[in-house]
Amino acid sequence: MPKLYSSSQVLKVLNHHGFYLVSQNGSHINYRKIGDPTLTVIIPAERKQIPQGTFNSILKQYALSKDDFEK
Numbered sequence: 001m002p003k004l005y006s007s008s009q010v011l012k013v014l015n016h017h018g019f020y021l022v023s024q025n026g027s028h029i030n031y032r033k034i035g036d037p038t039l040t041v042i043i044p045a046e047r048k049q050i051p052q053g054t055f056n057s058i059l060k061q062y063a064l065s066k067d068d069f070e071k
Contacts, residue, residue: 004049005069010058011043013068033062 011029019031024045033039039062044050050058059065 002052004052005055007043007045007047007050009069010050010055013064014041014043014062017062017064017068 007029011031014031014033017033018035019033019039019041022030022032022040024030027045029043029045031041031043041058041062043058044054
């Protein structure tokens with residue numbers, strides 16, 4: 001079974017890769033990275049475990065790897 005990551009772990013990696021907090025609406029946090037193209041990611045807030053499908057989608061859309069989360 002693959003390792004599941006918490007919201008705080010995902011946000012820490014996004015911060016390290018240049019994403020910054022834009023807003024929070026209810027249980028979702030919006031992070032953005034200015035560039036070409038500008039990237040926006042929405043993370044479920046305060047979750048102990050992000051579902052594997054959601055995590056894989058974040059990795060794919062934002063060119064991150066699981067190795068980024070192992071550091």
